[in-house]
Amino acid sequence: MGQDVGRRGGTGRTDDGGGESGGRGRAGDPSPGDGAGGGAPRGLIAQLRRPPGGRDARIMLLGQLLDRTGTGVWAAASVLYFTFVVGLDAGRLGLMLGVAAVAGIVGSPVAGHLADRFAVRHLLMACHALRMVALCAMLAVTRFELLLLLVAVTHLGDRAAKTLEMLFATRVAGERRATYQALSRSVANGGYAVGAGLAAVGLAVGTPTAYRVLILANALSFLAAAALVWRTREPRGRGRLVAPPAPPGGAPPGPGAEQGGGRSPWRDRGYLRFVLLDIPLNLDDAILNVGLPLWLVHHTTAPHAVVPAFLALNTVLVVVLQLHVSARVTRPRQAATAVGWYGAFLLGSCALLALAPGQGPWAASLTLLAAAALVTAAELVRSVCSWELAVSLAPPAARASYLGVAGISPSVQKAAGPLLLTGAVMAAGPAGWLALGAGVAGLALVQRRAALVRLDQVRPDAPARPAPTAGGGRS
Numbered sequence: 001m002g003q004d005v006g007r008r009g010g011t012g013r014t015d016d017g018g019g020e021s022g023g024r025g026r027a028g029d030p031s032p033g034d035g036a037g038g039g040a041p042r043g044l045i046a047q048l049r050r051p052p053g054g055r056d057a058r059i060m061l062l063g064q065l066l067d068r069t070g071t072g073v074w075a076a077a078s079v080l081y082f083t084f085v086v087g088l089d090a091g092r093l094g095l096m097l098g099v100a101a102v103a104g105i106v107g108s109p110v111a112g113h114l115a116d117r118f119a120v121r122h123l124l125m126a127c128h129a130l131r132m133v134a135l136c137a138m139l140a141v142t143r144f145e146l147l148l149l150l151v152a153v154t155h156l157g158d159r160a161a162k163t164l165e166m167l168f169a170t171r172v173a174g175e176r177r178a179t180y181q182a183l184s185r186s187v188a189n190g191g192y193a194v195g196a197g198l199a200a201v202g203l204a205v206g207t208p209t210a211y212r213v214l215i216l217a218n219a220l221s222f223l224a225a226a227a228l229v230w231r232t233r234e235p236r237g238r239g240r241l242v243a244p245p246a247p248p249g250g251a252p253p254g255p256g257a258e259q260g261g262g263r264s265p266w267r268d269r270g271y272l273r274f275v276l277l278d279i280p281l282n283l284d285d286a287i288l289n290v291g292l293p294l295w296l297v298h299h300t301t302a303p304h305a306v307v308p309a310f311l312a313l314n315t316v317l318v319v320v321l322q323l324h325v326s327a328r329v330t331r332p333r334q335a336a337t338a339v340g341w342y343g344a345f346l347l348g349s350c351a352l353l354a355l356a357p358g359q360g361p362w363a364a365s366l367t368l369l370a371a372a373a374l375v376t377a378a379e380l381v382r383s384v385c386s387w388e389l390a391v392s393l394a395p396p397a398a399r400a401s402y403l404g405v406a407g408i409s410p411s412v413q414k415a416a417g418p419l420l421l422t423g424a425v426m427a428a429g430p431a432g433w434l435a436l437g438a439g440v441a442g443l444a445l446v447q448r449r450a451a452l453v454r455l456d457q458v459r460p461d462a463p464a465r466p467a468p469t470a471g472g473g474r475s
Helices: 042-047 054-086 092-113 120-138 144-171 174-205 208-231 255-264 270-278 284-299 305-329 332-355 362-392 394-407 408-428 428-460
Strands: none
Touching: 042 054, 042 174, 042 305, 054 092, 054 144, 054 174, 054 208, 054 394, 092 120, 092 144, 092 394, 092 408, 120 144, 120 208, 144 174, 144 394, 174 208, 174 255, 174 305, 174 362, 270 362, 270 394, 270 408, 270 428, 284 305, 284 332, 284 362, 284 408, 305 362, 332 362, 332 428, 394 408, 408 428
16 A cells, blocks of 8 residues: 655655655655654644645645546546537547546656656646647537547546656655655546536536536646646656766666666566556546446346445545545555455455346445445556556656556546446346456565566665654554
């Protein structure tokens, strides 16, 4: 789960040189009430007031809140807009969403590649501006071909922006990036919830003008987010990162500098193995958003009104528990070990889904809600494990490019996960769910073993360090 949050002489610097912003002091340095020591605030609000990374992190989190609020509006209204206002049939709408998912896969490695050469802030502002322009253009476009291009551009910018946000956090939050990631996810889920609520108002009106106002609101959220990013300072590590110098005495660089040659992640088989295994370890997203609703509607007697409760339960649990989960795992080896819990939670949720058919409405509803809770537990573990391992398994000399490649995993899952669930798992009935859970649990153990082996190669002599508390207990 968690990040390498251990202390190094009190500086809080990342080993890629991150943690300093614009020459105004180290963003990773602990400050009173910063959550880095014994007097650390434990609540979500207190952590948001003094996040790892200080002022710049606080501004970036506010920008993410506005961004995700607009995204929540878009997620709730886009399909209905294209269906009832633009007039697209199901076939063309499905093609549009498929092309957009493929474009999202490209966005992460492109962003990582560019971040090795240009300022992260400027790239992130460009992503916000790109999405804003594309959304505004949709208001004046009705041709399917142009809409296809515009939606693909927005998804490419969305995935690129998430990768750049991850890199920004890695640099400004230093070794407390676990806490930052937990705050980021809590903020994001809160933004999605607010956006969905705003969209509900517009959808209740239901006029074409109301739909267009919702799209414009999303575009304006990107403008506001870009303005906030402009107010931050470029984190240390901007521009192309170079290989670390040889240690005194002419000793050869350690394994961490050798992995991947410090250059291209595409030639690093160990890291590509991690990225490949991480794809099925993102399936909680498809299960929550596609599998649970469709299974309820077509295979159980649970009332359809339970479907919104899945997302509501997920949102509340993530906002309330993400900080606590992140605080339980604070070092890379702990993150690798915790991957096994992801498989266990997902196996449990799949087993409950397999039990739901044939039960009465109340029993089926409770079973499915329990499955949603376990899926959320898997998500809480995955969100921090994937983040920490993507950073820790990458060589510091080329971390931006490596994180860009790591961003492919959730993008591929978003494109392929729904197809896997609808085309194979649910078609096989309860046995399909059991097979999926067992398969993911097995792959989680493979990922756990592979990550531990690579960590031994990268940092074989890393000392054990005490874990600071950050809104929860110790590991």
